[in-house]
Amino acid sequence: MNVQLNNITVQKVKSSKINEVDFSNLAFGSVFSDHMLECTYKNGVWETPKVVPYQPITLDPSSKIFHYGQSIFEGMKAYKDEEGSVWLFRPLENQKRLNISAKRMAIPELPEEYFIDGLTTLLQVDKEWIPQNPGSSLYIRPFIFASGNGFHASPADEYKFIIATAPSGAYFSGKVKVLIEEKYSRSANGGVGYAKAGGNYAGQFYPTQLAKVKGYQQVIWTDDNTHEYIEEAGAMNIFIRINDTLLTGPTSDRILDGITRKSILEIAADEGIKTEVRKISVTEVVKAAKDGSLKEMFGAGTAAVVSPISGFGYQDTDYELPELENSYSTLLKKRITDIQYNRAEDKFGWRHKVL
């Protein structure tokens, strides 16, 4: 049966899968909610989105996504507070970034209201799927791919925008040991590193596999030209604390403009922590590790919020980071998640109520 919600047609599942899900034991992004949002681009326009049952997609073998990787995505979360209200964190930033990625990959930009109204409607329909246990959230994956056909290497004439959601437990990555990369690159000047484009991540898998064989969980990306400047930690932005100053690299063609990164910079400043956005050389970090002024390193991104690094490898030497009682990473993670889960005042105006 179809119903209309916010001018969006909703086709509900015949029977929900929700009772099959163990909400106290959720892995990250592996169980999917009953519904998804679907929107088609055809004949030069994005059609009105629809909410439909979560289901497989049928595509022609010549669809351009398979051959030329024309695809982009976003990652965000919905948080349920103690009263059961549902919140998003800076969702317009995701909407804008999706279109920045779209433009770079020659994908037609999606109207803002389709993203926001579509997501709101989807969350209304699948409200029961948003977990409430501490640290849990509904991970939201909006994505666009080229569904149009043909082996010609050119942009497709048809696309699909889909939002799929996955109830997810608290993301405990544990402390990770990382390898500073000296050969491979994630991104380059003039490239697509600033876009959340599918192929960027496939290109990281092989260097990361090599690092894992050597006993590291993640790669620290350095600039493609000299491998002398630290850029990102896997698919997260990176922060480095030397003495009491918190450093992160400037966003560019090569460093993705993370929403967690820019929120952390503002919260840190609000806490009176000195921050510097500038190029960070490997030489500087190695020197700081040797003289004891290197206090913390952590990745920052939506999934884990902050992911502390226990040590790093560089040129066949391992460097350990100290165990701190009052780390910036713990403090900043608490401040940001308190805002996300509506446990603290939101002086920055980042929280967006959906339900």
Ligand SMILES: *Cc1c(COP(=O)(O)O)cnc(C)c1O
């Ligand atoms: C998504 C992503 C981030 C983090 O962005 P958030 O908006 O904080 O989730 C950082 N680096 C890369 C390469 C990413 O893809």
